């Protein structure tokens with residue numbers, strides 16, 4: 135584990151490289167049957183507290199100022215929770231506030247175990263890195279747990295939108311949206327939307343390849359995603375592949391603001407709803423000005439889309455509820471898969487061979503997807519290593535006892551670190567390595583149920599992502615068409631730092647040299 139810790143402390147993907155390799159037949163990570171995976175479990179493991187760093191029942195030794203603050207806030211309550219308290223250091227906290235939120239959480243998991251308490255600003259969070267505790271919390275949404283803090287800090291962006299709504303409003307919206315993402319709809323948009331947008335995407339890349347310039351692939355994939363969601367959900371052509379769109383930057387800014395609000399020492403933005411003076415203050419604070427401008431761009435775009443959509447629907451004589459639209463897609467599964475390309479050309483070659491064999495040079499159809507098994511596992515494995523969002527947030531509604539005999543009080547904020555669960559060596563063999571075969575090519579596509587919450591990129595329980603099939607199909611089609619048409623290599627010596635704005639992305643982009651691929655048609659047909 136020390137090597138993992140040291141590589142993470144650099145907070146760069148560049149240093150945190152994965153060695154790709156295949157799983158030997160005697161590996162403990164195998165499908166035992168077609169329904170479930172056998173993977174090491176972690177719940178039996180007791181917290182690995184360092185001697186002297188924390189005392190039993192949460193009293194602290196050598197607390198930093200933030201830990202001390204938590205203590206002062208909670209001294210009135212007796213802590214019989216059994217949950218160890220992480221000793222937050224100033225340097226860790228600056229990482230937490232300005233950089234990639236999930237990296238210090240991983241560091242503390244290795245010090246304090248699969249559950250610990252952490253002070254962040256005036257709040258304290260219980261950080262969960264164990265699949266069974268995550269399962270308990272996520273599945274008990276609606277009875278024992280709510281979204282809580284997520285709704286509070288994102289209200290400025292989403293209003294009472296679907297993703298953060300609670301109670302009967304959420305139930306009604308979920309019931310309305312889920313049926314619209316059914317198989318028939320998905321099979322139609324594979325050709326009409328995913329293939330169409332991906333083809334435009336590679337056509338643009340081919341022209342960029344002629345210039346020989348380095349291409350920021352993160353930006354290109356973000357534009358592809360925006361085009362897909364515009365066309366699929368709103369029947370609207372953003373055409374952001376050929377014209378600049380301010381929406382992507384605005385979404386990043388707004389999500390970063392939501393994340394910052396969850397750990398702000400002084401939640402002054404909250405007071406703006408009742409104090410004129412503080413409201414005025416928000417108008418001159420640069421971070422708030424930027425956030426407000428971003429939200430305006432997003433609102434105007436969404437309003438324009440809804441108007442267009444209404445026109446279309448009214449022509450077709452149907453009614454539509456404007457708040458039932460969502461856009462949660464993010465292409466990082468693609469870009470991080472590509473980032474790993476340099477480290478094991480054999481995985482890339484295997485994926486490219488599969489694409490050539492299955493597609494024989496044509497565009498993918500819905501029926502082809504189930505045969506692109508290795509490509510799908512590469513995406514699953516990328517989502518294990520780079521889950522976005524890397525943390526899920528819930529708030530306890532009642533007193534509860536978590537698996538492992540940990541107690542939480544009503545109102546307790548909980549962060550489920552998906553990143554920690556996915557990177558834990560207690561949960562996964564060779565957790566830091568990129569091994570697409572770990573999921574087994576002939577078994578089911580991994581999800582929270584068949585891995586018992588060890589693999590939860592789309593969350594689990596009642597608030598699980600409704601767009602998981604949509605997102606997977608989009609990624610498979612886009613990547614298949616990309617690999618079919620292009621060869622690429624990372625621009626050497628670039629530092630690829632991770633950051634978060636609710637989801638994982640890079641700080642300065644991800645640059646690649648790309649060129650059009652020459653496919654030998656005789657080789658292809660002989661496969």
Ligand code: HEM
Pocket residue numbers: 296297298308460461462463464467522523526527591592593594596597598599600601602604605606
């Ligand atoms: C790779 C892409 C995606 C990932 C990793 C992802 C991940 C997630 C996760 C983790 C949640 C649950 C958050 C929680 O439990 O608190 C979620 C919720 C949601 N996602 Fe996705 N998502 C993706 C793409 C999409 C797409 C394409 C759509 C729509 C077509 C979508 C629609 C939604 C909606 C509506 C919710 C809220 C569900 C609810 O609260 O009941 N997502 N997503």
